[in-house]
Amino acid sequence: MTELNGLDATRLGEMLAAGEISAQDILDASLSRIDAREDSVRAWTWRSPTPDQTTAGQSAPQAPLRGIPVGVKDIMQTRDMPTGWGTRYLSAETSPCDAAAVALLRRAGAVLLGKTVSTELAGFTPGKTRNPHDLSRTPGGSSSGSAAAVADGMVPVALGTQTAGSIIRPASYCGVVGFKPSFGTVPMAGIKAFSPSLDTAGWFTRSVRDSRRVFGAMTASSLPVAAPPTLSQLRIGLAVVPVAGLEASTRQALDATGAALSQAGAQVMEAPLPEGFDELAALHKRIMAYEAARALADEYDRHHASIGPKVLEVLDEGWTIGYVDYRRDQKEAARLNDALAGCWQQLDVIITPSATGEAPIGHEATGDPIYSRAWTLPGLPAISLPLAKGPAGMPIGMQLIAPWGRDLELLDMAEAVMQSLQISVPLPA
Template sequence: MNVADLVDQVSKNDRELHAWAHLSHTAAAEAVREGPLAGMCFGVKDVIDVAGMPTRCGSAASDPREADTDATCVNLLRHAGAIPIGKTVTAEYAFRAPGPTRNPRRLDHTPGGSSSGSAAAVAAGMVPFALGTQTGGSIIRPAAYCGVVGFKPSFGAVARAGLAFTCESLDVIGWTADSVGTASAVADVLLPAGTEAAGASRRSSVVLLPHAADHPLEAQALETLEHAADRLRELGVNVQTAAPWAHAGELARTHELVMYYEIARSLRPVADRHGSALGQEVLDAIKTGLTIPGTDYILARRAQERLRHDWSSLIGAADFVLTPSAPGFAPAGLSNTGSSAFNKNWSLLGWPCLHLPTRLDARGLPLGVQLVAPFERDHALLAAAGQWWPALREN
C-alpha cells in the first residue's frame, strides 16, 4: 500500500477512534527513499513540529499556522527514511485534560494520556510507531492502557528543538511502538550510540518494586508483575523484591512541585493572551504553580539533579528495576487519563523506562510491566527487553 492509500485507510479507521488531530495526504512528497527506517510511516504527537502541519497542542489557544520546519527528532527520522503522516491527539498542552481519543482495545475505556493518540494509533495498527512526550506518565501509561510498547528515554537523550514543552526539567520525547524491535530501531536513529554494555549479555540483577507512594496496585496488575518476575528468574535473572521505597513519597512531591512551577511559567504567556480559550485544568495548573516559592523550586531542582546520577543510593547494585506501568487496567470512561503514580518518580529522575505489554484479560484489556534502567543506559534497557519480552508474554 502506498502512503496516500495508507493515509486514506487511517482516516477511515479513525472515525471512531479519534487518534489523529491532523493527517497529511502529501506526506510522502519529501520522503527519503533509503535508510534504516525506509518507508516506515509514523505519527507525531501534536506538541512536536512537523513542517507543513500545524502544532495545535490539543488547544484552541494555540497557533493554527503550519510549522515551517521539522522538530529535530522528526528531521532525523525523515533522513532515516521514515515518513510522518500526521499529528496525533494530545491532552491540552500535554497536561491532564483528555482529548477525544478512545482506547482501541475497548472504545469505552480511556487510552491514557497525554500521548493518547500516539498509543492508540499504534495499538490500532495504523502506524508501527508514533512519537510522544512524557512529563509524568504520558508515554508509559498510554502504552500500558493500549497494550503497546512504550519507551521514555533518559532526560535529554533526544533533542527537544521543535517541541512545545511545558516543563523544561521534565519533558522527554519518546515513542510508542508495535514491538521492542521497532522501538530499538527508532532509538538507533534518535539516541546517541554511546559506549554502554549490551543489555542482558551477562547474569543480570533486577529489583522488583511493586509499590507507589500514593496509589494502590490492583490485584491483577500485581499478579502480572509477579508472573513477570518469576519468568525472569526462570531465565537466570537475579530478581529481589524491594521493601516499600522510602524515597517514593518525597520524589512524588518533588515531581509535583517542579511540574507545577514550570508549567505555570511556560503557559502563563498563553493564558495572558488567550486565557478564554484554555481549559480549566490548564488554568488551574497555572494558578497553582504561581503560588510556589522560587526557593522551594531551586531546592527541588538541586535534589533532582543529585539523585538523577545516584542510582546506587536508591536502587543498590541491581541492573534494572521491574515495576508496574500503571495501577491496573485502563479505567472505564473517557473523562480522565488515569494515574501517573507509577511513572512520575522515574520522570523526575530522568531514568529511561520501557513498558512491555504481557497479557490481555477476557475483555481484551491489556496489562504489562515497566522496566527502568540507570540514567543514560537506554540501549542496555532496550537490549535486555528484547531478550526478555518473548518469555514475559502470556498471550
C-alpha cells in the same frame, strides 16, 4: 495488504529490502487501516492528504525508517502540516521549521502521515481519542493519538512526549511498547514545553527492536548491534512507588512477572529503594507545576479564559510556588536520586507497574500518571512492555527502568524480557 498492519517496522524493512513489498504497499496498508478505523479510534488531529514521500525516497537504503509511515504528536512543529498543540486557542499554522525530532524522522526515511491527538498542551485535558482495544475506554495521555495509532496498526511508529507519564501510561493502556529515553536524549527544539526539566520525547512501537531502531534514527547514530542478555545475567528489582493506589490485579501481575522471570533464570528481588523514595512522586508534581506556570506564561496571560480546568489547576498551583521552594524541591529530588546509586549496585533493572491498572472506562480523563512520576523526575529511561492482561482483558504494562544514560542496555534487557516471556503485540481483536 491489510496483513501488513500487524508487522513491526523492522519486519517491514526486511520485506522492503528483499523486494517482497514496495514502499507504496506499506503506505497503502497504513492509509487503508486509518480509513477503516479512524472514525472509531480518532487518533489523528490532522492527516496529510498526500503524504510526502520525497525525503523517504531520497534516504539511503540503510536508513532505519526508510518508507515507514509515522505519526507525530500534535505539539511538535511541522513545516508542512499545521500544529494545534492540543488546543483550539493557539493558532494551528505550519511552522518555519520542523521540530528537530521530526526532521530526524524524515532524515531516517520515515513518511509522515499526519499529526496525532495530544491532550491540551500535553496536560490532563483529554482529546478525542479512544482506546483501540475498547472504544469505551481512554487510551491514556497525553500522547493519546500516537499510542492508539500504533496499537491499532495504523502506523508502526509514532512519536510522543512524557513529562509525568505521557508515554508509559498510554503505552500500557493501549498494549504497545512505549519508550521514554533518558532526559535530554532527543532534542526538544520545536516541541511545546510544559515542564522543561522533565519534558522528554519518546515513541511507541510494536516491538522492542523497533524502539531501538527509532533510537538510532532519533540520535542520527549507528548503534552497536543489539545484545540482549540471557535472563540469568539479570538482577531485577520489583518496585511500586508510591505503594498506595495500585489495583490488586496489577500488583498480582507484577508479582507474576517477577515469578516468571525468576523461573526463567533471572535474579529477582524487591528493589532496595532508599528511605523516603516515595516522596519523589510529590516532588515531581510540585516541580512540574512550578515550571509549567513559567513555561506557559504567555498562554496563561493571554488565553486564560480558554484554558481547560485540568491544565489551569496545574498552572495555578505553579504560580503559588516560588523559586526558593522550587530549588529546595530540586535539591531534595537530586538527593533521593543520588541515594538510588546504592540500589543500582545491586540491580541491573527495576520493574514497576506502568499505571495503576487497566485503562479506565470513559473519556473525561486520561488516567493517573502516578507510577511514572518518581522515575521521570530524575530523568531515568523507561520502557513499558505489554506483559499482562487485566480482569477486563485489557492490556497492562510493566515498565523497566535503568540508570540515566543506560538506554541501550535498557532496550537490550527489555528485548530479553519480551523474548523470555514470549510476548507479542497483536492488533485489537
